[in-house]
């Protein structure tokens with residue numbers, strides 16, 4: 128490789144027709160090779176680059192830089208297609224960071240590599256508009272690899288112009304993911320060695336492995352013929368977006384004379400001779416993607432979706448009479464996942480809320496649940512609830528022996544432990560708390576579903592503590608359990624739990640047999 | 645009508661009520677229900693939900709939607725928020741309004757998923773590069789998860805700045821009654837947004853100010869709006885502070901435990917009070933200073949190794965002794981523990 132590292136702008140006077148085109152009419156001159164350039168400037172460019180602080184009549188790009196050419200081709204295409212007013216141009220971080228100096232369209236400047244992400248959201252906010260993501264190779268193929276792959280994979284209806292100059296221009300010539308094997312840069316001073324830096328990344332080919340993209344082509348700014356080709360391809364990519372046909376991507380092999388240390392003419396030749404063997408020019412994708420359309424979500428009113436329209440079918444809150452024994456109560460429900468531990472807690476607060484109480488429910492969450500055990504904290508209160516965290520529960524509902532042993536010591540003095548088991552383990556004692564064993568699983572089994580054990584426990588809890596009215600429990604179950612057969616089992620489970628306590632009234636702390644059965 | 649709702653879900657309900665119609669995010673415990681309920685609700689009300697490929701992408705999607713003038717949000721927890729810092733700096737620099745929810749978990753690193761309040765510095769003091777502020781709101785209930793999210797959208801638009809809802813694992817995961825009323829929201833007209841229309845063609849969204857003077861001027865303007873916010877926006881709650889001899893300070897889940905602690909202490913005849921900042925930035929310093937004027941001691945409780953306590957020190961400026969008590973790792977102090985703490989620290993006073 129004969130590439131030298133960095134700098135050496137030898138071409139300031141060697142202004143080729145290419146850069147001159149992107150510059151203002153004021154700096155017209157006929158190039159030395161006698162070729163008569165067309166110096167008219169697309170109206171998609173500003174007349175004067177007011178956003179620049181100085182030299183407002185010319186671009187900041189180096190002479191012979193491919194960015195200027197690509198800008199011109201994009202501007203012309205937008206003009207031809209009549210898209211100037213409806214275009215949003217997303218500029219990256221890189222030498223083209225200031226694209227908004229030039230393009231008289233809506234402009235959004237974004238973070239390094241993230242243009243496809245920002246463009247995605249812009250397009251989804253403005254689906255009718257033309258959104259262009261313009262990126263260099265560091266921006267797109269290094270720091271922003273994830274964003275481009277995923278935007279392409281989603282088939283975002285945006286157009287990406289990928290300017291591949293094989294180098295980091297803006298930061299002064301560091302290695303890019305597209306730097307050629309052997310090519311020197313300030314961070315590959317011995318030339319790119321695949322053993323250390325890997326091989327050049329072929330973005331067009333890589334994206335062409337995805338299903339969603341509609342159009343992927345690589346072009347080169349190597350000579351007039353190829354530039355004319357690039358012009359057509361850029362226009363086509365924009366047409367695809369205009370026609371709502373899908374994701375379009377154009378990779379443009381582009382000269383960076385400054386960093387490559389070449390004059391503009393040599394640089395263009397270098398694109399053809401050195402870059403195209405590694406990055407062959409080709410159409411990698413040109414077809415409308417087949418995107419299966421699933422069921423579109425039904426549009427509903429905000430009130431309906433958020434369930435903030437009053438529902439009349441729910442049982443009226445205020446008419447449910449609260450059990451007279453009520454005092455503020457804190458409950459911990461614990462057991463294995465699958466025993467309906469969290470659900471039991473949720474049913475209790477639903478009931479509490481319907482009875483006009485303040486309520487809170489706090490679950491164990493995450494990996495703890497994966498290990499198979501779960502618990503939740505329930506507070507029912509007449510007043511505003513302070514801590515939703517129950518460290519000294521009045522009641523522990525232990526759905527298994529593990530929970531019984533683990534949490535019994537937390538129960539408040541004078542508290543109650545309801546244990547899912549006919550008898551409490553012989554070696555277990557909980558000084559200061561009342562322990563009641565309820566063969567909830569067996570009862571539920573007999574009713575037709577072991578899963579209803581939690582409802583049996585709920586019946587027992589309500590009967591024993593009278594913290595909430597059984598009528599409220601029934602109405603909550605009726606609203607929550609959709610399947611009639613399951614609802615029937617739950618109804619009977621609730622009843623059975625209450626009956627069990629009622630039949631064993633002697634063990635209760637506060638309850639007396641009220642003979643509800 | 646009251647409905648039971650999980651804190652994380654309430655965020656999304658509040659957002660939709662506030663006219664937010666775009667959500668971009670990446671799942672993480674204990675914030676995932678935000679993304680999940682957004683995925684469920686947004687498409688039904690004509691909004692956009694997209695699961696991004698990372699939090700980096702998510703925050704830059706937020707940037708894009710905000711640039712286009714859409715009310716937009718994202719939600720995550722510690723590790724995700726770390727990834728979003730560059731984007732948040734860009735959002736602040738480009739003066740783009742958006743709402744970011746952080747349901748804090750244990751750190752550093754992967755830490756755990758239990759509640760902590762250790763992202764205070766990152767969210768309140770910055771986190772990203774450069775001179776900027778986040779507006780930061782700290783809900784302490786499910787109701788506030790919705791209401792402060794709504795407020796966050798208002799403030800974000802008012803100041804053209806990101807607003808953060810800073811919750812914790814417990815506030816996000818707990819279920820409480822939520823009372824919401826439907827109201828028509830008319831987000832402000834954003835004439836600066838880039839929408840691909842003739843009227844907005846001249847608009848530019850960017851955080852670049854190449855010239856030193858230009859960037860200084862830009863930052864001075866940002867500072868000016870931050871000063872306005874400091875004057876107008878601080879919010880806090882005071883409980884039993886009039887006759888308090890000892891003032892407990894905490895936010896989020898800690899404030900809930902502290903409220904119970906104050907109740908318990910009052911029953912024992914200890915004159916304790918609670919100061920709960922609701923806006924963490926701007927910090928309600930003036931009200932705190934006033935509330936602490938007559939107290940003998942201030943105790944700050946956090947699920948961190950001492951982050952918000954710095955703002956308490958700044959507010960009180962050495963006039964009242966300030967002590968700190970922190971639990972970390974996901975442990976939340978119990979009422980009994982804090983009660984004991986106060987009693988010991990009180991007895992140390994005499």
Ligand SMILES: Cc1ncc(C[n+]2csc(CCOP(=O)(O)OP(=O)(O)O)c2C)c(N)n1
Pocket residue numbers: 220221222223239262263264265266267290292294295296297298303
């Ligand atoms: C997060 C971040 N990292 C690094 C940079 C510095 N940086 C600015 S431009 C750039 C490389 C741009 O190269 P490329 O995308 O190839 O564009 P070119 O300048 O060659 O057109 C880098 C590394 C940055 N702005 N942000």
Ligand code: SF4
Pocket residue numbers: 187188189191192193194222292296297382383384385386
């Ligand atoms: S450094 Fe290279 S890419 Fe950047 S403006 Fe100059 S020629 Fe163009």
